[in-house]
Amino acid sequence: MKTKNKIPMRQCTGCREMKSKKEMLRVLKTTEDEIVLDTTGKKNGRGAYLCLSRECLDKAIKNHGLERSLKTAVPDEVYERLKKELEDIEK
Template identity: 55%
Template sequence: MKTRKIPMRKCVACQEMKAKKELTRIVRTPEGEVAVDLSGKKSGRGAYLCHEASCIESAQKKKVLESHLKTKIPAEVFEQLQKGSKTS
């Protein structure tokens, strides 16, 4: 029996490759809206972040998501990410 390939993605903050399920996708929709994509299937440009609080803080300070998504990131997105993050 063949083993299934696990989709890997890179965290934009820490640059670590992890399984797609271990990361949270932030998406800029074609309409220009920025949102947390829990399903991982929304259409638009996406960037992935770890669930670690340190990665979320780093992405916010260095404006990594803004450069990857090429738009301004609302504070509500980071608040939503921090609610679901693991403390480290």
């Protein structure tokens, strides 16, 4: 009998909804305290997840969800990069 693989679920820092890891964007704080987008989902560091929508990003900015998840201040240019990334995805 074949067992079903568990789908890893993560919570969006914007809307707080649980979704599968594949449907989300991972923002990562590396060991060098750099904040990067992790497209592979495999890099080492502290990760925070966002839905692939501009709405969730706006909510995360407003409620400081990313800062809370990453336990550090998030510079504005990271948010700008995320906005660009989401625009590219939504096209």
